[in-house]
Amino acid sequence: MKLEELRLHNFRNYEDLTVTFGPGVNVLIGENAQGKTNLLEAIYFLALARSHRTSNDRELIGWQAETAQVLGRVQKHSGITPLELDLSKHGKKAKVNHLEQAKLSGYVGQLNVILFAPEDLNLVKGAPQVRRRFMDMEFGQMSHKYLYNTTQYRTILKQRNRYLKELGSKKQSDMVLLDVLSDQLAAYGSEIISARVTLLKRLEVWAAQIHQEISQQREKLSFHYETSVADDDLVDTQHVYDALKQLYQQRRDKELFQRTTLIGPHRDDLKFLVNDKDVSSFGSQGQQRTTALSVKLAEIDLMHEQTGEYPVLLLDDVLSELDDNRQTHLLTAIQDKVQTFLTTTSLSGVAQKLINQPTVFRISNGEIQADH
Numbered sequence: 001m002k003l004e005e006l007r008l009h010n011f012r013n014y015e016d017l018t019v020t021f022g023p024g025v026n027v028l029i030g031e032n033a034q035g036k037t038n039l040l041e042a043i044y045f046l047a048l049a050r051s052h053r054t055s056n057d058r059e060l061i062g063w064q065a066e067t068a069q070v071l072g073r074v075q076k077h078s079g080i081t082p083l084e085l086d087l088s089k090h091g092k093k094a095k096v097n098h099l100e101q102a103k104l105s106g107y108v109g110q111l112n113v114i115l116f117a118p119e120d121l122n123l124v125k126g127a128p129q130v131r132r133r134f135m136d137m138e139f140g141q142m143s144h145k146y147l148y149n150t151t152q153y154r155t156i157l158k159q160r161n162r163y164l165k166e167l168g169s170k171k172q173s174d175m176v177l178l179d180v181l182s183d184q185l186a187a188y189g190s191e192i193i194s195a196r197v198t199l200l201k202r203l204e205v206w207a208a209q210i211h212q213e214i215s216q217q218r219e220k221l222s223f224h225y226e227t228s229v230a231d232d233d234l235v236d237t238q239h240v241y242d243a244l245k246q247l248y249q250q251r252r253d254k255e256l257f258q259r260t261t262l263i264g265p266h267r268d269d270l271k272f273l274v275n276d277k278d279v280s281s282f283g284s285q286g287q288q289r290t291t292a293l294s295v296k297l298a299e300i301d302l303m304h305e306q307t308g309e310y311p312v313l314l315l316d317d318v319l320s321e322l323d324d325n326r327q328t329h330l331l332t333a334i335q336d337k338v339q340t341f342l343t344t345t346s347l348s349g350v351a352q353k354l355i356n357q358p359t360v361f362r363i364s365n366g367e368i369q370a371d372h
């Protein structure tokens with residue numbers, strides 16, 4: 001899929017912008033603080049109806065304005081889809097084909113993006129929530145069911161945690177309601193865990209292949225999904241559901257004592273192994289970077305496999321963080337097949353690694369100009 005056109009009204013420092021993009025690599029050049037990342041953020045927002053930088057949508061509205069709009073035209077095998085997000089201080093409206101969508105799951109998935117920013121090099125070394133967020137953002141774009149289950153799970157988790165607090169402080173003593181909430185949490189949680197296990201198996205195949213190429217056949221990358229559910233129970237959703245229910249029974253006293261939910265996908269993690277060793281503890285910085293890059297590039301193939309369309313790739317200032325070999329791998333992997341938006345402060349070093357001429361835009365103070 002390709003993002004053909006983007007229009008912004010009062011989005012961050014863009015008052016009024018209409019821009020048509022090229023189908024291949026689009027390079028966004030500009031000095032610091034001119035609006036390069038804001039533009040990538042707008043594309044990410046158009047795809048996921050949320051920003052990658054802030055959970056407060058109001059920050060996205062231009063300082064002098066009350067409302068903001070992001071509109072795009074997405075080209076897919078099935079034709080062109082217009083997307084629209086309207087933001088105000090009262091919330092946001094999402095439209096597909098000019099029709100307002102009541103649920104986020106009706107909107108997300110129309111434009112699929114993969115964002116790769118310097119922070120993503122933390123995928124391996126960072127806290128577990130970085131990897132959980134990574135799984136949820138990527139798998140949610142590929143599967144409506146996954147997105148729905150994670151949204152429901154979060155709601156029940158909040159209710160259950162609130163109830164555990166009330167039980168802990170003796171404001172409540174009814175264990176029947178706790179059982180009902182545990183049951184619902186196990187139902188959504190088991191769907192999430194089995195989907196993660198299945199999709200990670202596919203992602204692992206692609207990532208291992210890319211990692212092997214970058215490391216010149218020296219390293220074997222593999223994944224391990226870490227969860228309280230025993231490996232033997234990770235066979236299907238029903239087994240995971242039964243295991244979670246049992247775990248909620250067994251750990252009830254501990255959860256009541258700690259007044260929070262200790263088991264479920266919101267506590268799980270993903271480990272990356274290089275030559276069977278945990279790369280976050282034993283890998284060099286170079287191996288950790290190669291792992292992050294391989295996983296990011298593998299997502300492109302996984303999304304294509306799952307949806308039949310290549311996603312749009314957003315590279316925010318990431319090239320400067322990669323050495324020559326890794327840069328070449330990244331740029332070769334995306335040639336021709338993936339529409340890419342790449343921010344940089346200088347074109348040197350990028351252009352000669354690309355086979356085809358990129359479309360270049362200069363960004364200055366919230367304005368964009370195509371470079372001819």
Ligand SMILES: Nc1ncnc2c1ncn2[C@@H]1O[C@H](COP(=O)(O)OP(=O)(O)OP(=O)(O)O)[C@@H](O)[C@H]1O
Pocket residue numbers: 011012013014030031032033034035036037038039059060061062063064343345
């Ligand atoms: N809501 C907003 N309204 C207006 N301007 C904003 C808003 N939010 C941020 N800005 C402005 O946007 C600019 C930052 O843009 P952006 O983060 O895209 O920079 P950049 O071009 O990617 O720079 P760098 O290369 O340093 O990352 C700043 O000048 C900031 O003041």
